[in-house]
Amino acid sequence: MATNTTISAPAQVISPEELLQHWQGHRQLTRRVIVAFPEDKLFNYSIGGMRPFAGLAEELTGLASGGIKGVATGKWPRINELEHHSDKPLPATKEEILKQWDEVTEEIEALWPQISPERFHDVEKAFGMYEGPIYANFLYLVDNEIHHRGQGYVYLRSLGIEPPPFWDRF
């Protein structure tokens, strides 16, 4: 028989370690999409007035870097400028984009173990704006990356470039 305590706690089915793996797997794939762009197209090519993929990558870098700090410490950087979500300098080459990307990967690995399991249901305003439980804002961050990366796939296809396989997250 379950005790009353067990009954009152809702069952949870995904662990922090699994969420970390989920996130970093997606970030590995997005990194490969950045690599797949020719240098000039990364900064200049767009469809329908949307940002070039360098602009999207820059947003994702800033949100991931600010996001891991907010999730781990509760200190959320504010988004003051929609086009540049980061305290890092604007990268001007593919190499610089990838360097910042890899720095954020290390930040995530370093900060993630500090997050307690209870933390994921704290309700906060992520980036000073988006109120919700941490787990939901975290999923939003990953979803936003998948969404923009999907745009990148269309850019690559329209350039005649085969994108990296969607299922490859390692």
Added chain:
Amino acid sequence: MATNTTISAPAQVISPEELLQHWQGHRQLTRRVIVAFPEDKLFNYSIGGMRPFAGLAEELTGLASGGIKGVATGKWPRINELEHHSDKPLPATKEEILKQWDEVTEEIEALWPQISPERFHDVEKAFGMYEGPIYANFLYLVDNEIHHRGQGYVYLRSLGIEPPPFWDRF
């Protein structure tokens, strides 16, 4: 003090109810993207040789319908045909696509409560092909929808149509 049993069980931080809400929220948004397409563009418009959005929506409908059956019952339909993942007839109009979409929404609501929390770590071959824990295959299914919907956003923008806001999942 925690007991040994508590220590040996890894902490889990997302509940089945939260995963259901996450999924259905995304499906609501994708439904609005389908609605946003003009009837002819839904079936005929594409970029870079990719499928028109009707083809993507059809894939998502089939995967969601088969996916909820597999997750809930362990009976996974097999994917024999990449272009049509469903046992449902191919829809020929936007109205039919939306009708199937809404039927799957109801299937999900009906079957989800049958899924036990322990089920999310069962390891199975989803759709007879993709071996992994249920939670990971479930996230993959949602990610695949976000990915293809991101393509739909580019199609809409390139047609001069403002897509529904990404943050609106209700």
